[in-house]
Amino acid sequence: MLLRKGMKIGKKINDIVVGERLQITExxxxxxxxxYLGLTNDSNxxxxxxxxxxxxxxxxxIVPTIMLNGIITSAISKHMPGPGSHIREQHLIYLEPVYHYETIEILFEVQQIDMHLNIVEILVNAYKNKNIPVIQGIIKVLPPN
Structure with missing residues (x-):
């Protein structure tokens, strides 16, 4: 998606609430x-x-972990908080491998909001086969101002 003049920006910090959730399936x-392999030249x-x-x-x-990370950061950039947001910090743990052709569900939930620093802390949990945890962690995001 290319940015263009007049494109809507994501949610500002005042529009975000603790407990807000997003779920995506990939x-x-x-x-x-x-x-991924072409862009990174990763020959593992x-x-x-x-x-x-x-x-x-x-x-x-298996699917490279950085590729899974890209799916997560893309959801943050597109949906929560959305366009104009920037990831400041992330801590993700990859619990189980994800194999080719598997479907993963990723759940995002706003845990904390720091109005003074303009940072939103988002809990991330991802599952394959509906109930096998594959990723868990926290991402700190600066919403657009």
Whole structure:
């Protein structure tokens, strides 16, 4: 999405409330993995080579964690707080691998709001197969002013 004059900005800090939630669902497809690998030049065989991954404890290729991180940061930029926001700090723990073609659900919830510093703390929890936790953490975001 290209920014254009008059484009609506995201929520300002006064418009955000503790407990506000967002849920997104993403399926990891081949095209997404190929774009990631092309952009980063990351040649880790664990991400794409089935024969190599079969010899590891994962048994099949996994999705790069930075790609999962990108899905999370994209949701923040698009929806919560939205365009004009900027991530100031993040602490994410990757609990389980996500494999190619899996669908993940990511839940975001506003935990704290610091009006003085203009920072919103957002809890992130992601699951695969509806109930297997794969990511948990906190992201601190500066909403647009």
């Amino acid at each position: 399926k990891i497809e081949d095209k997404d993995l190929l774009l 065989p664990l991400y794409v080579q089935h024969d190599y991954a079969a010899e590891t404890s994962y048994k099949k290729p």
